[in-house]
Amino acid sequence: MALPRSQARGWVKAAKMAQRRRRAEDAGGPQGPAPGSQRAALYVHWPYCEKRCSYCNFNKYIPRGVDEAALRRCLVTEAQTLLRLSGVRRVESVFFGGGTPSLASPHTVAAVLEAVAQATHLPADSEVTLEANPTSASGSRLAAFGAAGVNRLSIGLQSLDDTELQLLGRTHSARDALQTLAEAQRLFPGRVSVDLMLGLPAQQVGPWLRQLQELLRCCDDHVSLYQLSLERGTTLFTQVQQGALPAPDPELAAEMYQEGRAVLREAGFRQYEVSNFARNGALSTHNWTYWQCGQYLGVGPGAHGRFIPQEAGGHTREARIQTLEPDSWMKEVMLFGHGTRRRIPLSELELLEEVLAMGLRTDVGITHQHWQQFEPQLTLWDLFGASEEVKELQEQGLLLLDHRGLRCSWEGLAVLDSLLLSLLSRLQEAWQQRTPSSVPRG
Structure with a gap:
């Protein structure tokens, strides 16, 4: 699975070449940091999963004969187009989410990063995160993603109880999860995040806290706690509606959350956001952009973005949503250079509401x-x-x-x-x- 080193680090070479080119173009003028309107994070959506989890209503699809080379070309094209439209000159971080992006080829990750580095300034030490599921992330595959430019992993463990994992429709076991976590830490020390869910049907506080304690014995420096949300249209929602499963108890979920955050604080984790905990400074800089209402570009089927389209002389931030269905999205990208389906201008008040609601999710709040x-x-x-x-x-x-x-x-x-x-x-x-x-x- 390992990529040739010369190809895998192509984006770093491209970044240095682009930086030299911009210096030559800008010679003679004072240089300072790019203003906020020229900085952004980049989210890249991989829409495919091995199977649909019982609780999930995200925009994801089960692959059937996916032409990854064509999808890769479209991701590259859309990233280039949105960077041009936005006027962004510096990409602060890149996040490959999904879906299950660890099912993608590392070549796809490398191609997107190289395209971004050629189009704008992508610092060599930028945070590049990949979401991974244990069953699609063997050690050799994780190493190949590292060679492609990934330097941070977000692993969807969700639970360390096999019965709960089956209830959630996950394809991995608790043993798979711990093995993947160990491999990830070996390859990306200090840069591995894990997700743990709470508030499942019939879940009790004591056993869940024991899971958290077990996780703390082997996890890295970033943990996310997410409460189950029953979404209409999911298998789990139907099972609860039909009485096949008990409805989650919100009071028990609240107790799990309170007890869990206390355990994490005792273990040296800072709760820097409502659901996210880090120690040793291992915050997610990509997600921090969201909470600070910074600009971000959304690339791929169903991706969301927030930026000012400066190429057209715009001054108003827009919420952008890409076409959901992958085949339709690809056709639009090939025709227009991007698959933006909706553009929603944000009023001044709407933007301030976002600043307030997102900023207060963090422990820093709003300065x-x-x-x-x-x-x-x-x-x-x-x-x-x-x-x-x-x-x-x-x-x-x-x-x-x-x-x-x-x-x-x-x-x-x-x-x-x-x-x-x-x-x-x-x-x-x-x-x-x-x-x-x-x-x-x-």
Whole structure:
């Protein structure tokens, strides 16, 4: 499975050549860091899985005679097109998600990275993450992805209980999961993330905590805890609706989450986001871009993006959604250079709502400086300083508003959804008062 070293590191060579070319083009002018409008993260969606898990309603397909060479060409083309449309000059991180991108050929990963490095500045030390499932990620295959340019893995373990794995429709066993984790840590030390689910039907707090403790004995420096969400149209949803499985108990799930985050804190993990925990500085810089409302480009069937289309002289950030079905998406890419199906301009208020909702998911929250990048006139103090609801939340020890900015306390992160209701309402009210009515008065 190993790629030839000269080919596998082609993107690094391309990045250096492109950097030299830009230096020559820009000679004579002062050089500084690219402004926010010229920086972005890149998400690449691989739409195929070996099978559909019982809880999953993501945009994924079971492969039947996939022409990977054609798909690869389309991923490269769309990445090049969106980079041009966005005016992005620096890609901060790349995330290959899915689906199960570890089913893709490492050549596909290398081709996308090389295309990005030729089109823009992709630093050689950029975080390049690949989602992997244990049954599609043998040691040799993981090594080949590393040779292709991947330097971080996100492994969908989900559970260390075989009965739960079968319930979830996973194709691996707990033993497979631990073997893959050991191989991943050997190849990518300090850069392996694992997912663990909670709140499954009939799941109990004690056994789940023992799973977490077992995982902590062998995991790396990043853990994500995700509560099961029953999605309409999934097998698991139908089984619960028909009474074949008990409905998940939300109170038990809340207890698992609280106990789990306490265990992780005791083990030296920082809860830097509602569901994500890291130690030794092993935060996901790609996901941090999402939570900071940075720009990101979505490449591949059903991928989502957020960026300002600067090539057309745009000044408004757009939410972009690519065509869902792979064959239709490929046809559109071959015809138009990209498969964008929907473009949704975001109003100033909608963008600020995203800044608030996403930023408060993190332990840093929203600093005054960060807020002012999006809204230089209406400050956090203006919005929330005199709010009785915010004062009450502060007195309850759930929210903090001070010289650093607005953020949740450790206790507040656990109940963020309930806090956001009043905060978003206050933002909307203040925005309406700030913006003069466009309705003419008679």
